[in-house]
Amino acid sequence: MMNAVRIHEYGPPEALCFERVPRPAAGPGEVLIRVRAAGVNPGDWQMRSGWAAEKFGLSLTLPFTPGYDLAGVVEETGPGAERYLAGDRVFGMTATAGAYAEYAAVPESRLAPLPAALDYVHAAGVPMSAFTAWTAVHEQSILTPGQTALINGVSGGVGHYAVQFAKLEGARVIAVTSGRNRTFAQSLGADEVFDYTTDDWVELEGAADAVIDTVGGEWTDALVRSVRQGGTLVPVGWGQYSQALAETIGVRVQKLLMAPFEAARLEWIGELLSAGDLHVEIGAEMRLLEAVRAHALSESRRARGKIVLRTEA
Ligand SMILES: NC(=O)c1ccc[n+]([C@@H]2O[C@H](COP(=O)([O-])OP(=O)(O)OC[C@H]3O[C@@H](n4cnc5c(N)ncnc54)[C@H](OP(=O)(O)O)[C@@H]3O)[C@@H](O)[C@H]2O)c1
Structure with missing residues (x-):
């Protein structure tokens, strides 16, 4: 079992519940990440509130765990996943939400190695x-x-x-x-x-x-x-x-696009960050169980830089 934030029905920030749920397993081509930090994006509250479903037809089967951006450590690898080993530090994006949790199963193609100069909180503020x-x-x-x-x-x-x-x-x-x-x-x-x-x-x-x-x-x-x-x-x-x-x-x-994920680009962005040529601003760092407060801040449209949730106190 693990701790995770879940949404059972669309609604205000308080629709986010902190719960014990079964730990996911790494499927074919996936790795199981011990999540250390998860990034908050406006898309997360737009999905939580039902706005994204109404406006763009973007919805997930309820209940679900929100969040796409994450940084953490590979816990185990699934069948056919060969790029990473248990213990590797990685950052990237889940395929179908699920990042606001202690563990997340992620296709290995949606991850990049975490540069030594980057900590988990800053890394989780990067991908999307x-x-x-x-x-x-x-x-x-x-x-x-x-x-x-x-x-x-x-x-x-x-x-x-x-x-x-x-x-x-x-x-x-x-x-x-x-x-x-x-x-x-x-x-x-x-x-x-x-x-x-x-x-x-x-x-x-x-x-x-x-x-x-x-x-x-x-x-x-x-x-x-x-x-x-x-x-x-x-x-x-x-x-x-x-x-x-x-x-x-x-x-x-131009048309409104969803930026495609590319591991090589994330690696390149990681290099820019490591070299000090790019800065990620962490405007607010909170614990996973403060997800309600994090969503309220994001939804206020007053956040500076990124809001990131830490899985550990
Ligand atoms: N297409 C995609 O794939 C994709 C991906 C990510 C995000 N998005 C969308 O992009 C939008 C922005 O996302 P974000 O993460 O950058 O949002 P954000 O971090 O929540 O933006 C907050 C910032 O917006 C500024 N702001 C609010 N009202 C403003 C105004 N009237 N004029 C100028 N600045 C204003 C605020 O600064 P002040 O306090 O100084 O006003 C605040 O610092 C969202 O709608 C999100 O859904 C799209």
Whole structure:
């Protein structure tokens, strides 16, 4: 048996229950991970609340254990799993949730070796957000060195990676954030900071070759206007972007993608982190049994960087 967080029915953060459940076994091609830390992503509460099912048809059979990002130690390997040995330190993403638990069975293809310089908590703050930011910057933004990227929501899980990836690409970055995160945005490399709580969006009209929007929502016309003619807008979460306005200005609005998992890319991101060329900000570190508080913080949309749950006190 093991401790795990489970959801029996969709609902508020309190729908998360801390329970004793059977320990999973490693199936073919899987390894069983002794989870040391699990990352929290907005997708976790969007699934817990039922919003993801309603909006995108994304649902899991109830009851289920949420969470995808994890870091830990290989406990045992399943039939045909040959990349890792018991005792290896790894990080990665589960295939169908299940990370908020003491053990998780994960396909070995969804893991990478944990670099010596990285601890479990920081590693668990990496996969989903970093992949999403990487895909938005490198595959969807169509940026060339010297061009300007505007990143909306730079202080969040995805945004804080996006600003760093864009700088590594040689872009000039305009960071959109609230004033309390101004210094943080600058520390990540932002060239210019726009405070959405006080500054006037008119100043940003046509300012960017690419806009990466991690905030979304319904009132996004100002963001569309901040893209120059011929530029690109990359939605990272759900948002309503006026196609008519985009066509009038000549802005390409990219499709909302789920960033694919690639072990080699995670290894490369691990190397950047080890070398100090990429920073993962842990805004809040809590214990697994504090998952309710972690979801409430994530859902408030005020978290800075990543929220991570530790399985041990
Ligand atoms: N497509 C995918 O595969 C994928 C993967 C991961 C995430 N996502 C989606 O991407 C979105 C962002 O995820 P995330 O993990 O980065 O979220 P997050 O960490 O929860 O974002 C929190 C940050 O958003 C900022 N923020 C809130 N309202 C803002 C506004 N109006 N303007 C500018 N910044 C604002 C907050 O900064 P302030 O306090 O300074 O406002 C806070 O630091 C979510 O919708 C998530 O579901 C998609």
